[in-house]
Amino acid sequence: MDERGVGLDLHLDVPRGAGAGRAIEIALREAVRSGRLPAGARLPGSRSLAADLGVSRGTVVQVYGQLIAEGWLTGEPGSGTWVADIPVADAGPRTEPQVPRPDPEFDLRPGRPDLSSFPRTVWASAVRRAAVSAEPAAWDYGEPAGLPVLRSTIARYVARTRGVAADAESVVVTAGFANGLALVGRALRSLGVRRVATEDPGLPRHRLLLRAAGMDVVPLGVGADGADPAGLTEHVGAALLTPAHQYPRGVVLAPAVRAGFVAWARRRDGFLVEDDYDGEFRYDRQPVGAVQALAPDRVVYAGSASKSLSPGMRLGWLVVPPTLREAVLAAVEETGTAVPAFHQLAFADLVERGDYDRHIRRARLVYRRRRTELAERLAVPLEGVAAGLHALMPVGSAEEEGRLVDTGHYAGLHLHGLHTEGYWHEPAGERPAGLILGFATPPPHAWKRALEALAELVDAVTG
Numbered sequence: 483m484d485e486r487g488v489g490l491d492l493h494l495d496v497p498r499g500a501g502a503g504r505a506i507e508i509a510l511r512e513a514v515r516s517g518r519l520p521a522g523a524r525l526p527g528s529r530s531l532a533a534d535l536g537v538s539r540g541t542v543v544q545v546y547g548q549l550i551a552e553g554w555l556t557g558e559p560g561s562g563t564w565v566a567d568i569p570v571a572d573a574g575p576r577t578e579p580q581v582p583r584p585d586p587e588f589d590l591r592p593g594r595p596d597l598s599s600f601p602r603t604v605w606a607s608a609v610r611r612a613a614v615s616a617e618p619a620a621w622d623y624g625e626p627a628g629l630p631v632l633r634s635t636i637a638r639y640v641a642r643t644r645g646v647a648a649d650a651e652s653v654v655v656t657a658g659f660a661n662g663l664a665l666v667g668r669a670l671r672s673l674g675v676r677r678v679a680t681e682d683p684g685l686p687r688h689r690l691l692l693r694a695a696g697m698d699v700v701p702l703g704v705g706a707d708g709a710d711p712a713g714l715t716e717h718v719g720a721a722l723l724t725p726a727h728q729y730p731r732g733v734v735l736a737p738a739v740r741a742g743f744v745a746w747a748r749r750r751d752g753f754l755v756e757d758d759y760d761g762e763f764r765y766d767r768q769p770v771g772a773v774q775a776l777a778p779d780r781v782v783y784a785g786s787a788s789k790s791l792s793p794g795m796r797l798g799w800l801v802v803p804p805t806l807r808e809a810v811l812a813a814v815e816e817t818g819t820a821v822p823a824f825h826q827l828a829f830a831d832l833v834e835r836g837d838y839d840r841h842i843r844r845a846r847l848v849y850r851r852r853r854t855e856l857a858e859r860l861a862v863p864l865e866g867v868a869a870g871l872h873a874l875m876p877v878g879s880a881e882e883e884g885r886l887v888d889t890g891h892y893a894g895l896h897l898h899g900l901h902t903e904g905y906w907h908e909p910a911g912e913r914p915a916g917l918i919l920g921f922a923t924p925p926p927h928a929w930k931r932a933l934e935a936l937a938e939l940v941d942a943v944t945g
Contacts, residue, residue, distance in 0.1 A: 490526040494535065495942075503541045504935060507548060508893050508942040514554055514565055515885065521567040525555070528563075552892060587894035588932035592730065592872035592920035593789075599845060599926075600792050604837040605828065612827035620823050626814040628655025628799075629823060632830040636799045639833050640785060644761055645771030647778040648801045654810055655826060656798040657819050659759060659786045660691060663722070665817070666755055666782055666800065667695025669809035675719035675753070681709045683905035683913075685729060688722060688757075701907040704728055708735035711742045720753040721746075725773045726761045730905060730918045732866015732874050740773050747780040753806065754781045760789045760870040762842050765850035769869070779803045787829065789871055790842050797825055845922075852921045852929060859937045862944070871922035874900075875940075876914060882944060883915040890939050895932070 494509045513519040526534070528542040535542070546563050549555040557563035620629060627633060633653040640646040656662035670678070678692050682701035689699045702713040702721060708728050714721060721743065725735035735743075747754050756773050763769075774783035778801075786798030802810050814820065832838045853873060857864050865874040877883050883899040890897045898918045900906065906913050924932045 490524060490530065492526050492531060492534070502535070502537045503545055504893060505938050505942055506535065506537070506542070506545045508889055508939055510545070510549060511554060511889050511892055512885065512943060514568070515889070519565045521565050523565040525557075525563040525565070586891055586896040588928060588935055589896045589923045590920050590932060590936065591896055591898050591923060592918045593793075594920055594923045595789055595792060595845065595871060596848070596922055596925055597792055597794075599841075599848070601837065601841045604832065604841070608828040608831040608835075608837070609824065611831050612824060616823075616827050620827060624820060624823060624826075626811045626820065627653065628821060629826045629830070632826040635830040635833050636785075637801075639838075640772075640783065640799075640801065644758060644769075644783075644785070645775045646783050646801055647775050648783070652778075652801050652804075652807070654800040654802055654807075654814070655821050656786075656800055657796045657821050658788055658793070658798045659757060659784055660687065661796075661819050662784050662786075662798050662800050663688060663755070663757075664691045664695060665810050665813040665819070666784075666806070667692045667697055668813040668816070669806055670720050670753065671696045672809050672812070673806070677715075677718045677720075679714055679718045679721040680907075681722070681724065681728060682713075682907045683730060683900055684722075684724075684907075686904040689907070692722070699907075704731055704733070706733060707739050708733050709739070709743075711739065711746055714746050714750075714752075718752070719750070720755060722755045722757060723773070724757045724759065726758055726770055727764075727867065727869045729757075729759065730872065730874055730900065732864075732870065732872070734770060734867055735773070740776065744773070744777045744780065747777060752780070753803070756781055756783050758783060758785050761785070762790060763846055763849060763870050765846070765853060765868040774801060779805070782806065790838070790845070795825065795829075797821060797829055848926075849922050855933060856919065856921050859933055860940060861937075862940065865916070872918055872920050874916050874918055876916040877944060878915065880909075880913070880915045883917065886917060886939065886943050889943055890936075893935060893939050895935055895939060 494506060528546060529539050532539040532542045546555060550557060553566055553568060555563055556566045630650060632655055633650040636653050637648040637650050640648050656665060677698040677700060679700050679702045680688055681704050683704065692699050700715065700718060702709045708725065709723055725740065743754055746752060754773065758772060761769055772783055774781040780803060783801040787795045849871060853868055856873060860875060862875050865876055877886065880901040883901055887897045887899045887902045900916050901909060
């Protein structure tokens with residue numbers, strides 16, 4: 483049977499060799515999305531296009547079949563292939579064709595460690611030891627602040643590793659950072675604070691939690707030196723900061739700027755909430771110490787096991803100034819968010835025996851290597867310092883960011899962007915765009931393939 487479409491010319495800029503099939507998929511999707519291939523356009527036959535691109539006919543047949551299944555193309559083998567009649571994304575970064583979206587193969591969303599590396603064996607041993615050795619009182623209704631043994635352990639740990647001024651009385655155990663922030667928001671509101679400043683860009687969930695606590699939220703611009711205290715207007719009573727590794731831009735709060743925030747807090751009788759979400763993970767030098775040490779009476783220090791172990795642990799901690807302690811504990815009582823005793827006892831055991839430190843050191847080596855590989859493989863320079871579990875890759879515009887996120891989904895990549903995920907307080911106007919790449923998330927067996935798929939995507943969409 484003669485193949486329909488033989489003789490048609492189609493320009494696709496794709497590499498030859500390994501990964502060519504995925505690159506052809508990406509290029510065809512982008513040609514349809516941009517309107518370069520309009521609805522009804524006839525495509526070359528598989529044998530003809532394969533010869534033009536220097537790939538096997540089977541590769542092109544597989545690509546056509548995949549795009550037909552997704553709804554981008556229509557046709558049957560031997561009868562011809564055409565562009566389907568679907569909406570084109572021309573109105574903004576989140577507009578996308580109404581076709582089935584297969585689950586991406588590679589997860590590069592930020593904020594997640596490699597969950598396959600969770601230390602199951604040592605954790606199970608810690609749980610067994612906790613069950614055997616705990617005093618009967620540990621299984622009673624606990625103190626709102628958490629079990630004394632864990633509070634003492636955390637106070638020693640954050641003092642040793644992050645330079646925090648802490649004792650057991652200042653520590654409050656929480657069900658992760660989000661729970662801790664909600665508690666602090668309620669506590670601040672009860673003391674008369676009505677307005678809090680958060681970094682812009684910053685995690686939108688933090689703004690949601692603070693608003694749910696009854697707070698007005700205002701933006702703090704972020705530059706090369708971190709958040710700018712000039713955004714602390716007259717009626718602001720608190721500020722939420724990520725000083726060691728700003729989320730998501732990855733910059734470090736400069737020493738002079740740290741001093742400026744502390745001076746504001748003392749002058750205003752305000753509070754700083756220090757989210758030290760990935761402070762253990764710095765790759766080019768020792769991490770900077772916590773801001774809290776400069777003003778323990780004005781700074782709430784917040785940490786968690788979400789990035790070091792897993793978000794599913796739902797285990798975090800606050801180091802609270804004396805003036806906020808009773809209000810925070812009242813919020814714990816009101817919300818009933820105490821952490822189970824088993825988790826508290828096992829985590830204390832994990833830290834005291836050194837297993838937690840050993841796990842972090844192993845993870846640090848893996849994530850440092852991955853960030854280096856990411857920076858070397860991408861043509862676009864990464865923003866921020868070598869730290870944490872994510873890196874920001876700037877792109878030219880919000881529209882280009884949206885194409886990367888949407889096209890990436892169909893190329894098997896789950897990605898987050900500054901605009902697509904609402905990191906900016908106000909999306910209107912000219913705001914920088916970029917992908918927030920969670921290089922820690924893929925399991926070891928998937929990392930290399932995820933990196934190659936990402937590089938191919940970036941080359942196809944931005945090149």
